[in-house]
Amino acid sequence: MSATFSNLDDFRAALAAAPVVDAKAMGEAEERNGQLTKPPGALGRLEDMAIWYAGWRGNPRPSIEAPQVIVFAGNHGVTAQGVSAFPAEVTEQMVLNFQHGGAAINQLSKSAGASLDVIALSLETPTADFTQEAAMDDAGFLAAVQTGWDAVNPESDLLVVGEMGIGNTTSAAAIANALFGGEAEDWVGRGTGVDDAGLVNKARVVREGVALHGAGDGVDILQRLGGRELAAMAGAIARARSLRIPVIMDGFICTAAAATLAKAQDGALDHVIAGHVSAEAAHGAVLAQLGKEPMLSLGMRLGEGSGGALAINILKSAVACHSGMATFAEAGVSEG
Template identity: 80%
Template sequence: MTADFTTLAEFQALLAAAPSADQKALGEAQERNSQLTKPPGALGRLEDLAIWYGSWRGTGRPAIEAPQVIVFAGNHGVTAQGVSAFPAEVTEQMVLNFQHGGAAINQLAKAAGATLDVVALELDTPTADFTQTAAMSEAEVVVALAAGWSAVNVQSDLLVVGEMGIGNTTSAAAIANTLYGGDAADWVGRGTGVDDAGLANKARVVAEGVALHGTPQGLDALRTLGGRELAAMAGAIARARSLSIPVIMDGFICTAAAATLQSAAAGALDHVVAGHVSAEAAHGAVLAQLGKEPLLSLGMRLGEGSGAAVAINILKSAVACHSGMATFAEAGVSDG
């Protein structure tokens, strides 16, 4: 499948024209929820999740049968600044691990009944060092967006996107800093496990990158400070919106990538819920900026889509109760 855009302007237009939730289905889901054999609100957020999910799938009685997890991998030129505790070669090594079924995300996707696809993005050609120039040209970021767009299975009914890329917490921190302001130190974390000196170095790198590019916003933030795997995640999230496929968002890096879509087009993440809040320091702050309340808080900081994959079963549980429970009338139970 080829993407429906060849420039950032065309991609921006697709964001602006993306469908919204089905209001008829929303009303039907709310009505069904009010009739189920339970006290009103007794299932808490599970009720809201099921109604939200149904509104995007166009039915008041939805089911989740074909979740998809996609892991995108890319390498970052900014690693030349010493921002990671691991060498860039680890990206390719982990891609092989994904492909051989040996990573955490393989186990979590299987446990959630999800298919898993792995997309490596020009690992032999890292993005440019964003402290020196833009991470990607327009052509390069469009190719990465298109890779994400094309990776979404149109038959799926739920999407999780994850990433692998040494140096990508630095890109995510730079994107958060340019979108939301403050000091670079507010947005950097330990990533793969850098020490205090490494953390200070990451803050320096982020500050230099944001200063060089003049606090870019929206898709320009993705181009100048991001990475191919971040752009691919953004492309996949946008494609899911075009297909009315709900998305569970993963950790800090995925959230930063998604935030560029929200910056580019208000409401671009209405089809997205936050799967978890990670242990990466600034993730909660980005979620707060996006108005997303995480489903889980498990101290995870792996990436790979792992936290969101765990949350698939939360959403499945919500939908199973909503669509499988009997109504008071069906069960012959008095509703008061």
């Protein structure tokens, strides 16, 4: 189903109407897994991942042939509060680097056999400073969500979304604080590398933003404390669900954006698996709140969708084993 969002409730309705996992395909995948030429459970979490993937694709013996990576870029008005070690111009410079093939995400997407799309969202016009007003008005927020929704290729069979946006770890920390409570200090990290004084300042900014905008459901919080690239990631994750395309989640910023969907609609992230846990301090805490166990833990903190893209090959391997291995009967091997 395609959709056009004329108001926030249209987006909420799309979340509520999303399809659920194909229980029949999942059951058949579980049955197949029990017949493969290996001791039960010998492939550990790879077995669970393959069964999960099969359920969402509606195919008990699936394959991954067309993964898609989308990187969304946006600029944040809250950078006026001095929350980043880098100037906002770096966002546009990095977008050019993505487009020229020079970033980590280009290499990781290529090695995973994934297509890569890079979408910049009004970089010349940062969002509003959320310590003063909502980051986006209704129209701006819906336009960003729509951009993400429309960016998903219906022919893809796996999605990773990533981001680039100076200031967006502050936005993600504010969202996490608004969604899950606690103190601002629980959620802020060094992001691009701010010093101790910068960390104190980030906590102040998050505290002020949450005090002003922390009420409401996940959609409200994303609009008021997020950025265009976070809204676009949420839109793309929601669109993937409507198409039964599984999603590998990236790092802290992607996870914070995704968490707003889970807050707005129970089960909204059932089609999502965590690619990795990053070195950004609060990422593990958000994953724990969502009940998501990461596939990888490699100390990464780059963003760009890099951790999610790296995990594509893990999921590909899981699915290849599930679908390509012989059963005991096919191989003529005696079961123990």
